Amino acid sequence: MTPAFSYRYACVRCAAPQPWGEIRYRCLECGQNLRIQRQVDADSPSAADIVSTFHGRGLWRYGALLPVEARWASRLAVGGTPLVDCGDGGGVRLWVKDEARNPSGSIKDRATDVVLAFARRAGCRHSVTASTGNAGASLACIAASHGMSATVVVPASTPFAKLAQIRAYGAKVCEVDGSYDGAFDIAERMADDARVCCRNTGINPFTREGKKTCAFEIAEALDWRVPDWVxxxxxxxxxxxxxAAGFLDLHALGITSAVPRLLAAQADSSNSITRDWRACDDAMALPESPTLVSPDTVADSLSVGRPRDHFAALHALRATRGACVALSDARIMAASRDLAQHFGLWFEPSTAVGYAALGECLATGRIQPRSRVVLIGTGSGLKSLPRFDSAAPGHLRDSANAVPRRMPGEPGYEQSEAQP
Ligand SMILES: Cc1ncc(COP(=O)(O)O)c(C=O)c1O
Ligand SMILES: [Zn+2]
Structure with missing residues (x-):
């Protein structure tokens, strides 16, 4: 499908426009991240015309709102994930967007599919990314489907399952001694030196475009009546x-009549955005650089000392009248078990933090009872097996949690249930 709009880059902070065409990573004026801006004029299609173009399953259903043509996309089934209705959970009407159903098991595939479509269109055959694991697994997966090569720079602390996934798809893995923050700078330099596509989160503006489609799917699944909180x-x-950009787009185009409030959920030790949001809540100006923190959390995908899309994230909270909370590892692990055992949804700790945040906000009154709430289920529990075992030792082998070897009513059922 041919995009219905034309586009340009604009700086997320100083708004300076930058020419469209090749991939760009940073503002030429101030060095901040760029966003992709849709040009809307009198000849632009109406809301009804845009919605009438939405065909097929998966994220390319929204091709009319994406800045690259669907014919460059991979053949993998990215997006089109279920919005699981969890009923009246804990006093709110809760849905969980099950992003673990994406090809590599996380929401990162939405970003990668759009990034690599644009890279392919530009003739690029190789791509590099820094990753705490999921972005790398996603790049490796989707690059493989295109016959492209990929290099993934990861911190040494990356969980085994995520490393195994990256290697299984045939990508080259560079493990760095330091943290994700160090890996980020190394990957950016590697891509720059080799003049290949850099998928690093935030500085590649197409990552945001891919993630917008998650908002489009949530809104459409709810008949364009957006939830109160996401x-x-x-x-x-x-x-x-x-x-946030996805929901703001739908509203600006007249497809929805409201924008949901966004609740950012972070881990206690990786809470830079929470701290900076609290500091600037009432101030006019957003801080230009993030507060640096030293992450050490079971939620390894959120383990970030210096958030790389910091300014745009604070802007998103402001534009959606959002809020931020940070939770302890103990509460994250408890929330993970609750999600799995109450709803049959097993996500990695980096998702469960969102369910813990819901509990916190209901307790403090930040989220009102009976609100309509969507939790983004960002990544599969299978990706973080060792985390479950080390944060709750024995839990995975606990006889109380073991599946009985015989079914109730069968001879010997009680004995087998009692065995370790
Ligand atoms: C499973 C999962 N959830 C949440 C996030 C957080 O996304 P971001 O780093 O863009 O805030 C990530 C990022 O790696 C992730 O992999
Ligand atoms: Zn700028």
């Missing part, structure tokens, strides 16, 4: 800024 697990802040 809860977004947050590390670098790109998911937050992307999902």
């Amino acid at each position: 809860i977004v697990p947050t590390g670098d802040g790109n998911m937050l800024s992307g999902i």
